């Protein structure tokens with residue numbers, strides 16, 4: 001925790017008193033960078049930023065301001081590196097930092113047993129505006145799949161169970177399957193807040209992400225596709241299986257193919273909240289467009305004490321009433 005003391009967040013959080021000043025500063029920086037661009041026209045790309053690699057957790061991320069800590073683990077062992085993020089499209093944030101703080105506070109109101117330290121002033125330092133690299137797929141699964149279904153006959157006579165072989169032709173279309181290209185933010189978390197408006201996708205331009213962390217992909221295209229292909233095959237097979245009537249059913253031959261109909265590399269806006277409690281990571285993720293939130297708060301020591309007192313009082317009151325009226 002001591003490391004986090006030195007965390008510099010001014011650049012990423014709105015300071016209501018200084019908005020105009022900040023804007024001017026940013027304009028100045030952008031102006032300066034644009035001038036540099038004019039000089040070095042051939043070398044320039046659409047993305048201006050500083051890319052860092054964390055020596056701790058190996059996250060690579062790009063920012064447009066000087067920072068001293070890793071976006072993921074908060075570690076200070078970060079060093080500048082090269083990385084190409086130009087091929088990504090980007091979704092704009094709709095939620096401000098203060099909105100995100102509000103969403104988080106409301107979520108914790110529903111967890112009264114959560115540790116006090118997760119609600120304190122330090123939370124403000126832990127909320128980060130982050131772009132997560134993802135792939136967005138339109139897929140089609142087609143082919144055949146064979147099942148062996150078995151009916152267990154409750155036979156007193158000990159008659160053998162009957163097996164049925166069935167063959168199915170499958171053709172399913174899946175649109176806008178979002179999969180994370182950053183291993184440390186799992187799909188299972190993202191998919192629970194996956195209500196993005198993909199019609200707002202645009203090219204990666206500096207003014208869209210200037211106050212956010214932009215995480216670089218930790219997967220190549222092939223491994224991302226393998227991940228989403230396996231998911232699609234499993235899901236398609238599951239649908240067929242659910243529609244078979246037999247009590248026991250087993251896939252005997254799976255000939256499903258997956259075709260990519262459309263594929264885009266996109267940056268998804270989230271607010272990422274990473275705190276520690278008793279040495280364990282506590283992570284919340286907020287959809288930067290809709291404010292949906294995922295994450296579970298642990299039960300804190302204070303929660304256990306409060307719960308014990310409540311239970312004790314109930315038992316005490318009950319025994320008192322029983323003794324009184326008995």
Ligand SMILES: [Zn+2]
Nearest residue numbers: 054057070073
């Ligand atoms: Zn790190």
